[in-house]
Amino acid sequence: MLLRSFTAKTLPEAMDQVRSLLGDEAIILSTQDDGLKGVKVTAALEAEDGTGFEPEVLEGGLEVADRISTVLDHHRVPQGLADRLLNAASNLLSDDWMMAMAAALDHELGFLPLSEIGPERPIMLIGPSGAGKSVTSAKLCACARLAGARSLLITMDSDKAGGRAQAETFAEVLGARLVCANDPESVAVAVQQREADEMAVIDTIGSNPFDEFELRRLSETAEAAEATLALVLPAGGDPAEAADAALAYASTGARTMIPTRLDAARRFGGLLAAAHVSSMSFLAAGVSRHIGAGLVAVNPVSLARLLSTCEPFEPSSLLAAD
Ligand SMILES: Nc1nc2c(ncn2[C@@H]2O[C@H](COP(=O)(O)OP(=O)(O)O)[C@@H](O)[C@H]2O)c(=O)[nH]1
Ligand SMILES: [Mg+2]
Known part of the structure; x- marks a missing residue:
C-alpha cells in the first residue's frame, strides 16, 4: 500500500494533487483542516500485487499513519521526507505505531x-x-x-x-x-x-x-x-x-x-x-x-x-x- 499526504490551501486543490500523483484509483483515507497550513488529505494506493485494502489492515494502517503524521508535523519535517517516512511505515503493516515509526526512520536514515x-x-x-x-x-x-x-x-x-x-x-x-x-x-x-x-x-x-x-x-x-x-x-x-x-x-x-x-x-x-x-x-x-x-x-x-x-x-x- 502506498500512502501519501497532500497539503493545499483548499480541499479541491489537495484532491487535484492526489489525482495527479496517485491517479483515479487512489482511496481517500482522511481529510483534515490544518488551519493556517491549509487542508491535508491522506490517500492510499493499492500495491501492484493487490495487497493492502483489507478493512482491518486499512483501519490499523490509517491509525498508525495518523499518529506518525501528527508527530512529523509537530517536528516540521519537510513534506517530501514525511511522505517517504509514512510510506515506509505503511509498508510494514504494523499496528504498533512507535515500532512502525522506528522502522521507517531506519529505512530512510543511517545510524x-x-x-x-x-x-x-x-x-x-x-x-x-x-x-x-x-x-x-x-x-x-x-x-x-x-x-x-x-x-x-x-x-x-x-x-x-x-x-x-x-x-x-x-x-x-x-x-x-x-x-x-x-x-x-x-x-x-x-x-x-x-x-x-x-x-x-x-x-x-x-x-x-x-x-x-x-x-x-x-x-x-x-x-x-x-x-x-x-x-x-x-x-x-x-x-x-x-x-x-x-x-x-x-x-x-x-x-x-x-x-x-x-x-x-x-x-x-x-x-x-x-x-x-x-x-x-x-x-x-x-x-x-x-x-x-x-x-x-x-x-x-x-x-x-x-x-x-x-x-x-x-x-x-x-x-x-x-
Ligand atoms: N544544552 C546543551 N548545550 C550544549 C550541548 N552541546 C554544547 N552545548 C553548549 O553550546 C555552547 C557552544 O558549545 P561549544 O562546544 O563551545 O561550541 P563550538 O563553537 O562548536 O566549539 C556551549 O555553551 C555548550 O555548553 C548540548 O548537547 N546540550
Ligand atoms: Mg569550539
Missing part, C-alpha cells in the same frame, strides 16, 4: 554506532561556530576514558578567544593529552605520533558551510589525518537551513553527524532533513551541556521515542484551571 569507528581512526568534528564541537570533543574523550582508553585531544580552535583555555580545562579534567595544531600538516603529525592505544579527537574552528575555501581546508585536514569526519549540528534550527548546511558539509567527505542540544529543542525536523539530504548517519547525540552525561547513542527506536515524547509547548494549558 552508525560510535563503537564501529574504532580507535584506529581519529574522529574530526566540524560544523558552524557554537554548534557544540569543543564540548562534544570533550564528551568523546570522556567516553574513551569510561571505556578505559586514553585520548588525545587535538584542537585547531586554540586561536579563538578562550579556545586554548577551554581545551586545557577539558584535557586536564579528562586526563587527555592536548595538542594545539592549526594546519593539516601539524594535525597529521600529531595523529601519527599518538600512542597505539590513544583515541584521537580533532576539534576544529567554526566554519561557514557556504565558504568553499573553508570546506576544502577541512577535507584536506581530514585526509592528512586519515580521520572520520563528523558534522556537529545543533537541534532546533530551520529545516531548510539545516538541510542546506548539511548538504554543503557533505562535500568535505563527512558521512556522519552528531546532533547536539537535543535537550534544549522541541523540533527535530531540521536534524532529520539534514541527515536525509546529506546521507549522513547519526553517530551519537548531545543531550546536555555537561561533559560527563552528555553523549548518548542514537538508534531508530531511541529516535522514534524522542520524536514522539516531544509534546508541543502550549502556554494556554499552563493557564487553564483544573
Whole structure:
C-alpha cells in the first residue's frame, strides 16, 4: 500500500494533487483542516500485487499513519521526507505505531554506532561556530576514558578567544593529552605520533558551510589525518537551513553527524532533513551541556521515542484551571 499526504490551501486543490500523483484509483483515507497550513488529505494506493485494502489492515494502517503524521508535523519535517517516512511505515503493516515509526526512520536514515569507528581512526568534528564541537570533543574523550582508553585531544580552535583555555580545562579534567595544531600538516603529525592505544579527537574552528575555501581546508585536514569526519549540528534550527548546511558539509567527505542540544529543542525536523539530504548517519547525540552525561547513542527506536515524547509547548494549558 502506498500512502501519501497532500497539503493545499483548499480541499479541491489537495484532491487535484492526489489525482495527479496517485491517479483515479487512489482511496481517500482522511481529510483534515490544518488551519493556517491549509487542508491535508491522506490517500492510499493499492500495491501492484493487490495487497493492502483489507478493512482491518486499512483501519490499523490509517491509525498508525495518523499518529506518525501528527508527530512529523509537530517536528516540521519537510513534506517530501514525511511522505517517504509514512510510506515506509505503511509498508510494514504494523499496528504498533512507535515500532512502525522506528522502522521507517531506519529505512530512510543511517545510524552508525560510535563503537564501529574504532580507535584506529581519529574522529574530526566540524560544523558552524557554537554548534557544540569543543564540548562534544570533550564528551568523546570522556567516553574513551569510561571505556578505559586514553585520548588525545587535538584542537585547531586554540586561536579563538578562550579556545586554548577551554581545551586545557577539558584535557586536564579528562586526563587527555592536548595538542594545539592549526594546519593539516601539524594535525597529521600529531595523529601519527599518538600512542597505539590513544583515541584521537580533532576539534576544529567554526566554519561557514557556504565558504568553499573553508570546506576544502577541512577535507584536506581530514585526509592528512586519515580521520572520520563528523558534522556537529545543533537541534532546533530551520529545516531548510539545516538541510542546506548539511548538504554543503557533505562535500568535505563527512558521512556522519552528531546532533547536539537535543535537550534544549522541541523540533527535530531540521536534524532529520539534514541527515536525509546529506546521507549522513547519526553517530551519537548531545543531550546536555555537561561533559560527563552528555553523549548518548542514537538508534531508530531511541529516535522514534524522542520524536514522539516531544509534546508541543502550549502556554494556554499552563493557564487553564483544573
Ligand atoms: N544544552 C546543551 N548545550 C550544549 C550541548 N552541546 C554544547 N552545548 C553548549 O553550546 C555552547 C557552544 O558549545 P561549544 O562546544 O563551545 O561550541 P563550538 O563553537 O562548536 O566549539 C556551549 O555553551 C555548550 O555548553 C548540548 O548537547 N546540550
Ligand atoms: Mg569550539
